[in-house]
Amino acid sequence: MRVVKSLAVVVAICGGLAYYVWDYNTSPTGGKAKAEVSASAYAEAHDPEIGDCVKIKDPKGEPLPTVVDCDSREAEYKLGEMVPGKNMECGSKYDYGIQYHNGQKFNYTLCFTKV
Template identity: 40%
Template sequence: MINIIVLFAVIGGVVWWVVDYNTNPNGGKAAEQASASASAEAYNKRHNPQVGDCVKVTGSEDDNTLQMTIVGCDSSEAQYKTAEVLTGAQECKPDTARAISLRGRHAVSTRWCFTTV
């Protein structure tokens, strides 16, 4: 009888830990996912320009160090203004000063078309 009680206590403790780890918003898996989501969102706000955003471009496409950083359009760092954001095989308009294409995780490419500031 004591063995059964100990077995149920151990199983109950494991079940409680698994449920708490996966659902507790202040720790465990939920906190890890929230942290990862917040980091990705912060990165996108800083490095994923939308139409109208001004950017500073550093690095090179050749060695995979290219990085677009959103800056204020009145900043001395602003090099380009985002004119279009295209997906797939779409081409930028002829008056584009610079185009940057990056391939995403699922083989869908994104092309940013920039004009000068």
């Protein structure tokens, strides 16, 4: 009897784990893993690194940089420097600056030159 109860507990745990893995990766709504990848891709597309080219959505309102290929017609600016700190200014060699906070890193200013 004890063996049967132990076996039932093991089967229930394995079944629950299998269902979690299945649901995480293949649920009809796209799966949690796909949603996490999509959110990560969105963050990566809007979090440029030095040397990346970007196009800027709403440059005079709430600017949002989107990383694009430097050879594309969409490329407007190239990121030259990231100045840490809130309300920092870009040097005179830069054409455009954005005060930026991506939610995971601290506040900083993105400094761009025209492409």
